[in-house]
Amino acid sequence: MAADGIIERVNGILMDGFEIEPSLLKDDAKLGEDLGLDSLDAVDLIVAIEKGFGCRINETEARAMRTLHDIYTGVRKCIDANAGSPS
Amino acid sequence: MTETKAGCGVLSARTSPRLAAITGLGIISSIGCTLDAVSAALRDGRSGIIYDAERASVGFRSALTGRVSTFVPSRHGISRRMLRTMCEPAQYAYAAATDALADAGLRPADIATQRCGVIFGNDSCIKPAVESIDILRAHKETHFIGSGHIFRAMNSTITMNLAALLGTRGANWTLSAACASGAHAIGQAMMLIRAGLQDVLLVGGAQETNWQAMASFDALGVFSLRQSEPELACRPFDAGRDGLVPSGGGAALVLEELSRAQARGVRIYGIVRGYGFSSDGSGHLFNPEAVGAVAAMQAALADAGMQPDEVDYVNAHATSTPAGDFSEARAISQVLGAAVPVSSTKSMTGHECWMAGASEAVYTSLMARDGFIAPNVNFVRLDDGCPPINVVNKPIPSRIRVALSNSFGFGGTNACLALDFSAIAS
Numbered sequence: 001m002a003a004d005g006i007i008e009r010v011n012g013i014l015m016d017g018f019e020i021e022p023s024l025l026k027d028d029a030k031l032g033e034d035l036g037l038d039s040l041d042a043v044d045l046i047v048a049i050e051k052g053f054g055c056r057i058n059e060t061e062a063r064a065m066r067t068l069h070d071i072y073t074g075v076r077k078c079i080d081a082n083a084g085s086p087s
Numbered sequence: 088m089t090e091t092k093a094g095c096g097v098l099s100a101r102t103s104p105r106l107a108a109i110t111g112l113g114i115i116s117s118i119g120c121t122l123d124a125v126s127a128a129l130r131d132g133r134s135g136i137i138y139d140a141e142r143a144s145v146g147f148r149s150a151l152t153g154r155v156s157t158f159v160p161s162r163h164g165i166s167r168r169m170l171r172t173m174c175e176p177a178q179y180a181y182a183a184a185t186d187a188l189a190d191a192g193l194r195p196a197d198i199a200t201q202r203c204g205v206i207f208g209n210d211s212c213i214k215p216a217v218e219s220i221d222i223l224r225a226h227k228e229t230h231f232i233g234s235g236h237i238f239r240a241m242n243s244t245i246t247m248n249l250a251a252l253l254g255t256r257g258a259n260w261t262l263s264a265a266c267a268s269g270a271h272a273i274g275q276a277m278m279l280i281r282a283g284l285q286d287v288l289l290v291g292g293a294q295e296t297n298w299q300a301m302a303s304f305d306a307l308g309v310f311s312l313r314q315s316e317p318e319l320a321c322r323p324f325d326a327g328r329d330g331l332v333p334s335g336g337g338a339a340l341v342l343e344e345l346s347r348a349q350a351r352g353v354r355i356y357g358i359v360r361g362y363g364f365s366s367d368g369s370g371h372l373f374n375p376e377a378v379g380a381v382a383a384m385q386a387a388l389a390d391a392g393m394q395p396d397e398v399d400y401v402n403a404h405a406t407s408t409p410a411g412d413f414s415e416a417r418a419i420s421q422v423l424g425a426a427v428p429v430s431s432t433k434s435m436t437g438h439e440c441w442m443a444g445a446s447e448a449v450y451t452s453l454m455a456r457d458g459f460i461a462p463n464v465n466f467v468r469l470d471d472g473c474p475p476i477n478v479v480n481k482p483i484p485s486r487i488r489v490a491l492s493n494s495f496g497f498g499g500t501n502a503c504l505a506l507d508f509s510a511i512a513s
Contacts, residue, residue, distance in 0.1 A: 039234075040171060041168075041234075043233060044234050047230065047231055050231075051231070059230075
């Protein structure tokens with residue numbers, strides 16, 4: 001999962017754009033309860049990740065994301081899907 | 088000015104058993120971001136107008152503007168999360184509003200009731216609207232606009248943010264009436280307090296200063312071209328005036344039912360004693376008519392139960408445009424005569440547009456608090472043919488008891504506030 005620096009880059013977005021303390025960025029951290037992100041933050045986080053990684057996360061899957069692990073997994077899936085797309 | 092005038096000098100009801108006292112002030116402007124700094128600038132005749140090279144580079148006819156140069160949102164308790172939903176005028180308004188609440192000695196718990204609310208004047212939030220459309224054009228999907236633009240782009244961004252953050256449960260709306268927005272907001276708030284519908288209202292106005300907001304206004308060709316001398320550019324009533332200078336910021340007043348304020352033992356700056364409003368109804372949008380201004384001023388005096396000779400000072404709307412200033416001079420002359428001291432603080436601040444009526448109520452309250460009339464800087468000579476009025480171009484020590492504050496806007500919307508400072512002047 002750590003391949004391609006996905007975790008570092010996602011965490012960087014959370015620290016820089018959402019002022020999340022690095023110590024809170026644990027794999028099982030809940031986006032709302034642990035990181036304090038609200039529904040508006042969730043919208044902006046997905047947009048920031050998509051712009052950062054150049055991919056598009058499925059809206060239904062994005063709504064189901066609850067933890068940082070879900071984010072990392074979603075980004076991985078998104079990148080793989082992009083890589084498999086015909087150019 | 089006489090020491091005692093009929094009907095003044097006591098904080099008692101003249102036209103209503105409930106009166107709207109001013110118990111707190113807050114101001115973020117091109118001439119300062121604290122009450123004392125702004126008062127000193129007004130007394131000293133200091134200008135907040137600059138030449139903005141960016142405006143010249145993007146194609147403005149006039150690059151002059153007022154600039155709120157010392158404003159840092161985080162210093163006013165505005166966090167990243169708050170900035171998501173606050174565009175520039177909402178930030179200014181929040182800073183001014185929290186300053187005004189502190190000045191009034193009110194804590195959040197004191198105003199978290201249905202008897203307390205927020206009413207502000209504002210008439211645009213251009214920049215976030217422009218930005219969101221730029222994003223859409225670049226990415227071809229609204230999804231990429233993100234969450235905050237809708238809240239930043241609405242005129243009501245100010246009051247939606249303030250009410251949510253401050254926890255007020257009463258009035259919660261933004262009033263749009265062009266350059267009279269702030270004055271109408273104060274007038275409407277006064278009426279709600281007098282009618283017994285609200286006890287405490289945080290009122291004011293705010294105005295964005297970004298160039299995006301002023302591009303279409305610049306296109307009208309009404310901004311001053313005296314660009315080599317920014318501090319001399321805005322010269323209301325002067326025969327040499329050549330246009331207005333846009334500006335902005337945020338202004339807030341705490342209006343509080345008088346007996347409640349007296350029971351708290353808080354400082355009372357004055358009373359919003361009268362409010363007059365009118366519409367020119369003249370068939371055009373931007374050629375002011377003296378008849379509308381006269382009607383608003385007379386209505387304010389009547390509402391306050393005051394006579395013209397009780398007025399010690401007029402804070403004029405005068406923006407430094409040839410037609411507007413001429414029209415207002417006629418109105419002042421007709422309603423009050425030639426002797427009453429008149430100044431337009433826009434000569435220093437520039438035209439604070441949607442917030443002007445509120446900021447000028449703050450400026451006038453500071454003059455009353457500190458015992459002076461601010462100068463109409465850059466005024467040298469009145470137009471030939473203009474009815475005589477007493478434009479003061481130097482600061483005058485004065486105990487203002489009663490002041491009128493005029494505000495007029497596109498579409499012929501007119502507002503006049505009658506402010507009674509007799510309790511602190513006596």
